[in-house]
Amino acid sequence: MAGVRRLILLRHGQTEWNATDRMQGQIDTELSEVGRRQAKDCAPDIACGDLIAIVSSDLKRAHDTALAVADHASMSVVTDPRLRETDLGQWEGLTHIEVDAMSPGARKAWRLDPTFTPPGGESKLQVGARALPVVQELFAAREDWPGRTIVLVAHGGLIAALTAALLELPESNWPILGGLANTSWVQLTSHGPSSDQPGWRLDVWNALAKVAPDVL
Secondary structure: OOOOEEEEEEEOOOEHHHHOOEOOOOOOOOEOHHHHHHHHHHHHHHOOOOEEEEEEOOOHHHHHHHHHHHHHHOOOOEEOHHHOOOOOHHHOOOEHHHHHHHOOOHHHHHHHOOOOOOOOOOOHHHHHHHHHHHHHHHHHHOOOOOOOEEEEEEOHHHHHHHHHHHOOOOHHHHHHOOEOOOOOEEEEEEOOOEOOEOOEEEEEEEEOOOOEOOOO
């Protein structure tokens, strides 16, 4: 894969809120004991020999997962708030059952329509639009990226939205990217000649994990 840029998108480890189907969004929750173990266990697979940078959401659950990878790779972590999870507005802190009781059918509409916006929050399209420049800036700035790997550590909803944005999927196709399990990862490779024509391809989705529900 000489000259090909490899991008790994890693979801954070489990939190107690994940385990109880509570909507986190941008609430800054901590990794559970299980999540910390997951982060440590996934680090050897993610910290590949050609890794040149680790960039993370600044929310604790993602940053602590990134630090586990960085410790294994003897590297540092750069944080970027543009990699935060979807702002879920009034849904944040509620369980799936509570959201469904308050707004029947709304979570289904949100899963199927990337333009749907939770009350007071942001749509999947907005999430993809704020995260996309992170990769575009890395593409432009990292002359050492071709033939090597960059890891972004973030959140399930953001990773799905960023992947769809990188692949330039039509809005109607965004829902084909399903949920990600904790510490599962996505791999994309750029085969294009420039940042204007990056030629992103999806190689791996939800690796090292079982099929996960569409949760944040």
